Amino acid sequence: xxxxxxQPLLTQGTYDTLYMVLWSALVxxxxxxxxxxxxxxxxxxxxxxxxxxxxxIGVIVNIGRSLPFIILLIALIPFTTWVVGTFIGPTAMIVPxxxxxxxxxxxxxxxxxxxxxxGLVEAVQSMGGSIPTIVRKVLLPQALPSLVSGVTTTLIxxxxxxxxxxxxxxxxxxxxxVTYGFQRFDNQFMLITxxxxxxxxxxxxxxxxxxxxxxxxxxxxxx
Amino acid sequence: xxxxxxxxxxYQSRDREVTALDGVDLHVREGEVYGVIGQSGAGKSSLIRCxxxxxxxxxxxxTVAGQDxxxxxxxxxRASAELRRARTRIGMVFQHFNLLDSRTVxxxxxxxxxxxxxxxxxxTRKAKELLxxxxxxxxAKSYPGQLSGGQKQRVGIARALAGDPQVLLSDExxxxxxxxxxxxxxxxxxxxxxxxxLTVLLITHEMDVVKTICDSAALxxxxxxxxxxTVGELLATPGxxxxxxxxxxxxxxxxxxxxxxxxxxxxESASQPVISQLSRTYNIDIxxxxxxxxxxxxxxxxxxxxxxxxxxxxxxxxxxxxxxxxLQAEVVDGESAxxxxxxxxxxxxxxxxxxxxxx
Numbered sequence: 001x002x003x004x005x006x007q008p009l010l011t012q013g014t015y016d017t018l019y020m021v022l023w024s025a026l027v028x029x030x031x032x033x034x035x036x037x038x039x040x041x042x043x044x045x046x047x048x049x050x051x052x053x054x055x056x057i058g059v060i061v062n063i064g065r066s067l068p069f070i071i072l073l074i075a076l077i078p079f080t081t082w083v084v085g086t087f088i089g090p091t092a093m094i095v096p097x098x099x100x101x102x103x104x105x106x107x108x109x110x111x112x113x114x115x116x117x118x119g120l121v122e123a124v125q126s127m128g129g130s131i132p133t134i135v136r137k138v139l140l141p142q143a144l145p146s147l148v149s150g151v152t153t154t155l156i157x158x159x160x161x162x163x164x165x166x167x168x169x170x171x172x173x174x175x176x177x178v179t180y181g182f183q184r185f186d187n188q189f190m191l192i193t194x195x196x197x198x199x200x201x202x203x204x205x206x207x208x209x210x211x212x213x214x215x216x217x218x219x220x221x222x223x
Numbered sequence: 224x225x226x227x228x229x230x231x232x233x234y235q236s237r238d239r240e241v242t243a244l245d246g247v248d249l250h251v252r253e254g255e256v257y258g259v260i261g262q263s264g265a266g267k268s269s270l271i272r273c274x275x276x277x278x279x280x281x282x283x284x285x286t287v288a289g290q291d292x293x294x295x296x297x298x299x300x301r302a303s304a305e306l307r308r309a310r311t312r313i314g315m316v317f318q319h320f321n322l323l324d325s326r327t328v329x330x331x332x333x334x335x336x337x338x339x340x341x342x343x344x345x346x347t348r349k350a351k352e353l354l355x356x357x358x359x360x361x362x363a364k365s366y367p368g369q370l371s372g373g374q375k376q377r378v379g380i381a382r383a384l385a386g387d388p389q390v391l392l393s394d395e396x397x398x399x400x401x402x403x404x405x406x407x408x409x410x411x412x413x414x415x416x417x418x419x420x421l422t423v424l425l426i427t428h429e430m431d432v433v434k435t436i437c438d439s440a441a442l443x444x445x446x447x448x449x450x451x452x453t454v455g456e457l458l459a460t461p462g463x464x465x466x467x468x469x470x471x472x473x474x475x476x477x478x479x480x481x482x483x484x485x486x487x488x489x490x491e492s493a494s495q496p497v498i499s500q501l502s503r504t505y506n507i508d509i510x511x512x513x514x515x516x517x518x519x520x521x522x523x524x525x526x527x528x529x530x531x532x533x534x535x536x537x538x539x540x541x542x543x544x545x546x547x548x549x550l551q552a553e554v555v556d557g558e559s560a561x562x563x564x565x566x567x568x569x570x571x572x573x574x575x576x577x578x579x580x581x582x
Binding site (some may be wrong): 049119130 | 321
């Protein structure tokens with residue numbers, strides 16, 4: 001393949017990959033953040049201690065995390081079809097990607113929130129703060145650097161998943177690499193897609209790290 | 224202002240129960256600084272946390288400013304809206320400050336005002352006033368991470384005052400600070416108590432804190448209050464452990480036929496030459512074994528351990544004289560004096576040293 005042949009494929013692939021990853025990341029954050037917060041709040045000794053809810057969420061999250069993504073992808077086909085109307089194409093892929101990443105992200109949120117000093121929670125309780133206030137004004141802002149770093153990790157995991165999704169009717173760089181690089185034995189094309197994926201991952205990691213550092217610097221400037 | 228009755232807190236772990244509070248009755252009057260002192264594990268931390276119900280008491284009631292908080296608490300673990308409203312009128316400061324390091328100093332002080340639903344501009348104005356009050360007007364835009372411990376605690380105090388509370392709870396507020404900073408923070412608390420009429424309940428393990436600012440004090444041991452009262456009352460209580468701790472005087476009898484008396488001076492009597500009067504009136508030689516003068520709760524108080532020649536029976540009249548002068552005189556029996564002073568003066572008594580010098 002010549003460069004002029006490759007270029008539109010790569011551009012389209014990159015666009016599709018970013019489209020799938022960014023949208024599914026958004027859904028993942030919206031779905032995983034409350035789950036992670038609930039995991040902490042309902043835990044033993046938590047503000048909303050509730051063993052049943054905690055165990056149920058915990059089991060769901062663990063099942064979600066232990067299923068290999070490729071299996072999840074196939075198992076979710078009826079659900080995806082029901083939500084999007086089709087199970088093929090980048091938009092349809094957002095569903096399994098988000099479902100696969102939500103449990104993963106929820107655990108990262110849980111860890112981040114747990115690290116918040118309990119004394120701060122007590123301080124806000126002593127001011128008469130309600131539980132939503134505590135979550136909004138203490139837990140989330142204080143855990144923000146860890147949460148951002150969790151989002152970065154999730155984005156990178158999603159890029160990996162999205163390549164697999166390419167094998168089951170998705171689009172994106174992964175799908176292009178399989179179709180043109182692997183099935184047509186075009187090593188050059190394969191190498192370029194790999195390089196491109198590395199660049200995307202590196203850029204995301206860099207942006208993530210920089211954000212974390214900026215956020216963390218506020219509090220710890222002189223201490 | 225703060226009353227607890229029969230306050231009990233039992234912590235349950237898997238196979239045993241720990242009683243942190245065992246029927247605590249506490250009474251803090253309006254406008255006073257009340258110190259609860261005790262060693263770690265005595266239950267004082269559980270006590271102060273039960274006052275604003277951060278910790279739910281197992282039984283007993285807590286009343287703050289006439290409001291029965293235990294009745295407001297509701298049944299579940301979640302604080303009811305009424306309890307939360309009551310908490311906005313009780314300020315609390317913490318040993319480790321508990322400031323949000325993701326917010327500036329000003330935003331930290333605004334936090335309780337946000338909870339109270341005060342609008343933006345009024346919030347900032349109030350927060351700035353409070354910063355001014357604690358002497359940190361220039362640190363509004365700093366982050367807590369850039370402040371020293373003493374400054375952080377000042378921010379903590381300003382934050383606790385944001386809701387215009389009548390009561391301030393202080394949970395070991397100076398325990399993480401060096402002695403000099405401790406003094407300045409205590410001074411600030413004292414000033415606030417006097418300027419704003421703020422009632423302060425503090426817990427501490429440092430006797431100096433009680434000495435410096437408390438009007439009243441209570442001693443906690445194993446979940447119970449074993450002694451309590453105003454500092455004056457405590458000092459006037461024979462055998463009071465707190466008085467002894469507040470005012471340690473040492474020294475043992477120099478011989479068998481001696482009577483050791485602890486004399487406590489308060490207020491007016493502190494300035495009268497009673498000892499020389501005693502010596503002249505009864506023509507006896509008095510040795511001073513130990514003495515201390517200090518200001519406790521803003522009052523000049525002194526304590527002296529003196530030795531009179533002869534057994535107790537021979538000294539009934541001079542001791543009566545001391546009591547007539549409005550002093551508190553307490554005879555120390557040989558055994559307890561020996562144990563109290565043994566570690567400090569193992570070999571020679573101060574009196575013995577004095578005699579040698581005189582020779």
